[in-house]
Amino acid sequence: xxxIVYIQANGTxxxxxxxxxxxxHQLGGTVTVLATGSLNSDALSVLGxxxxxxxxxxxxxxxxxxxxxxxxxxxxxxGAHNLVFSHDFNGKAIAPRLSVKLKAGFISGAVALPExxxxxxxxxxxxxxxxxxxxxxxxxIISLLPNSVAPSMTGNACTVQEVNESMxxxxxxxxxxxxxxxxxPLPEAELVVSAGRGLKGPENWGMIEDLANALGAATACxxxxxxxxxxxxxxxxxxxGVAIRPNLYIAVGxxxxxxxxxxxxxxxVIVVINPDSEAPFFxxxxxxxxxxxxxxxxxxxxxxxxxxANS
Amino acid sequence: xKILVCISxxxxxxSKIAFxxxxxxxxxxxxxxxxxxxxxWYALVRALEIKESSGAxxxxxxxxxxxxxxxxxxxxxxxxxxxxxxxxxxxxxxxVATAIADYAKDKSFDLVLTGKxxxxxxxxxxxGMIAEALNAPYxxxxxxxxxxxxxxxxxREIAGGVEVVEVSLPSVVSCAKGMAEQRIPNMxxxxxxxxxxxxxxxxxxTDQLTHYVxxxxxxxxxxxxxxxxxxxxxxxxxxxxxxxVI
Ligand SMILES: Cc1cc2nc3c(=O)[nH]c(=O)nc-3n(C[C@H](O)[C@H](O)[C@H](O)COP(=O)(O)OP(=O)(O)OC[C@H]3O[C@@H](n4cnc5c(N)ncnc54)[C@H](O)[C@@H]3O)c2cc1C
Numbered sequence: 001x002x003x004i005v006y007i008q009a010n011g012t013x014x015x016x017x018x019x020x021x022x023x024x025h026q027l028g029g030t031v032t033v034l035a036t037g038s039l040n041s042d043a044l045s046v047l048g049x050x051x052x053x054x055x056x057x058x059x060x061x062x063x064x065x066x067x068x069x070x071x072x073x074x075x076x077x078x079g080a081h082n083l084v085f086s087h088d089f090n091g092k093a094i095a096p097r098l099s100v101k102l103k104a105g106f107i108s109g110a111v112a113l114p115e116x117x118x119x120x121x122x123x124x125x126x127x128x129x130x131x132x133x134x135x136x137x138x139x140x141i142i143s144l145l146p147n148s149v150a151p152s153m154t155g156n157a158c159t160v161q162e163v164n165e166s167m168x169x170x171x172x173x174x175x176x177x178x179x180x181x182x183x184x185p186l187p188e189a190e191l192v193v194s195a196g197r198g199l200k201g202p203e204n205w206g207m208i209e210d211l212a213n214a215l216g217a218a219t220a221c222x223x224x225x226x227x228x229x230x231x232x233x234x235x236x237x238x239x240x241g242v243a244i245r246p247n248l249y250i251a252v253g254x255x256x257x258x259x260x261x262x263x264x265x266x267x268x269v270i271v272v273i274n275p276d277s278e279a280p281f282f283x284x285x286x287x288x289x290x291x292x293x294x295x296x297x298x299x300x301x302x303x304x305x306x307x308x309a310n311s
Numbered sequence: 312x313k314i315l316v317c318i319s320x321x322x323x324x325x326s327k328i329a330f331x332x333x334x335x336x337x338x339x340x341x342x343x344x345x346x347x348x349x350x351x352w353y354a355l356v357r358a359l360e361i362k363e364s365s366g367a368x369x370x371x372x373x374x375x376x377x378x379x380x381x382x383x384x385x386x387x388x389x390x391x392x393x394x395x396x397x398x399x400x401x402x403x404x405x406x407v408a409t410a411i412a413d414y415a416k417d418k419s420f421d422l423v424l425t426g427k428x429x430x431x432x433x434x435x436x437x438x439g440m441i442a443e444a445l446n447a448p449y450x451x452x453x454x455x456x457x458x459x460x461x462x463x464x465x466x467r468e469i470a471g472g473v474e475v476v477e478v479s480l481p482s483v484v485s486c487a488k489g490m491a492e493q494r495i496p497n498m499x500x501x502x503x504x505x506x507x508x509x510x511x512x513x514x515x516x517t518d519q520l521t522h523y524v525x526x527x528x529x530x531x532x533x534x535x536x537x538x539x540x541x542x543x544x545x546x547x548x549x550x551x552x553x554x555x556v557i
Binding site: 008014087101104109119124128129175176177178191215240247284288290295304306 | 439
């Protein structure tokens with residue numbers, strides 16, 4: 001079986017790149033990584049240790065344009081059984097295009113390896129359920145939700161072939177890029193500290209940031225908090241915000257409404273801090289602290305700092 | 312300017328998600344349907360804002376059955392000018408995208424808008440598929456959209472940030488939070504919606520590339536372990552030793 005993985009490689013490789021290569025390796029057969037971007041070949045050869053047999057990197061494409069990337073990929077996938085993407089901004093744009101171009105079934109948002117019957121488990125109803133989807137075509141496209149399958153090291157570095165295959169100019173012109181400095185992007189974060197209306201006002205987020213910094217976590221929030229402008233929109237998690245699957249989700253002053261839970265109940269471990277022991281979030285939690293955030297969170301920050309200092 | 316907004320129906324966000332006994336289908340018993348929030352709050356409302364500021368004709372399109380007409384009337388009540396329903400069960404994104412692209416291809420739409428995903432299938436597939444079928448540029452997960460003449464300026468999500476881009480019409484855009492604010496239809500809109508055109512078309516023959524074999528509910532949590540608020544060392548120790556997440 002032949003598997004192809006697409007990754008974008010401009011800066012350091014994100015964890016998602018190791019996840020998709022590991023996933024393709026576990027599908028069985030060979031793994032060819034098709035990459036675009038400027039990351040040097042040494043850094044790319046590391047993908048071999050996650051199961052890639054070879055990496056082909058196209059230096060002529062450096063941007064995010066899904067149309068030129070899809071056109072390039074389409075030239076290199078003859079005979080491939082599986083095409084694997086991360087279900088991130090890139091995969092969400094390129095994979096559907098390829099599905100139409102190749103007339104190959106697209107299984108979007110996979111969370112596990114294929115079942116015995118060939119179907120693949122995907123996230124549906126915004127985390128409230130799972131579906132098992134099968135492709136009707138022999139060649140299939142899979143996008144993998146970040147943080148679903150742990151990357152595993154299996155072999156050694158692999159060969160990297162550099163090519164320069166221009167697919168023409170992008171029809172989309174990039175005017176500028178805004179990147180928040182030093183923050184961990186939410187969908188990729190393994191640890192997340194989130195807070196809601198129970199915090200009473202934006203001036204009280206200092207302790208949330210302290211906790212996130214002590215843990216090395218990203219920050220998130222409930223929807224009303226983003227709507228009233230206490231926190232930026234990109235932090236809003238839930239059914240109508242970002243859906244996340246971190247290893248640890250700490251919810252402070254969030255009641256746990258069904259729409260909020262939908263976006264976070266894929267988290268491996270949930271901790272809830274809320275003075276109302278009847279708050280619905282406790283039913284979805286692994287660990288709960290019934291208490292006032294203004295007393296509990298500073299104590300938790302100290303405890304985490306002490307733990308980090310001793311480990 | 313002609314704008315096509317793709318809308319789909321989704322279970323109300325408070326719905327309990329359950330499946331039929333053999334787990335093969337979503338159990339619609341007692342479920343209220345709404346317009347998929349991304350389609351309504353962002354794609355449709357932004358289309359209407361463009362209509363109000365610079366003039367546009369806004370068509371909504373759904374691939375669905377008769378039961379979808381209630382949410383289509385809601386979209387008309389919010390302000391869309393006309394509606395098209397391609398009469399078929401929407402079971403596969405490729406099927407839906409091809410049906411929409413077939414309808415759109417000779418109607419010279421300047422802009423095709425979708426929501427960034429549906430809240431029931433979370434696929435983020437439709438926009439890219441329609442763009443490919445129409446050979447149009449695709450700007451996905453856009454949180455801002457402005458039109459000036461023949462040019463669109465957008466902000467869209469990229470790895471850990473936002474990219475500001477420019478593209479010519481015609482284009483396909485998937486819409487996310489930030490682009491517009493939800494609007495509640497008023498009485499006049501609701502009355503007017505009753506007589507706005509809603510055309511029903513038969514789908515062309517196209518294939519389905521995927522199908523669902525089953526659904527499952529997530530396993531329930533085994534129960535919360537409560538920690539003394541004065542003993543945060545214990546919580547940290549449990550997270551480290553028991554849960555192994557830090
Ligand atoms: C169509 C639709 C879509 C939605 N989508 C989303 C979504 O994507 N994401 C989302 O989050 N919401 C969403 N919502 C809103 C959702 O229904 C809830 O209203 C929202 O999640 C509540 O936010 P909250 O928990 O921060 O606030 P509240 O419900 O007001 O809860 C605040 C909590 O803080 C606790 N509290 C009070 N004081 C303290 C203290 N001192 N210390 C600690 N805790 C304290 C309270 O006990 C309470 O439990 C959606 C709603 C609709 C209708």
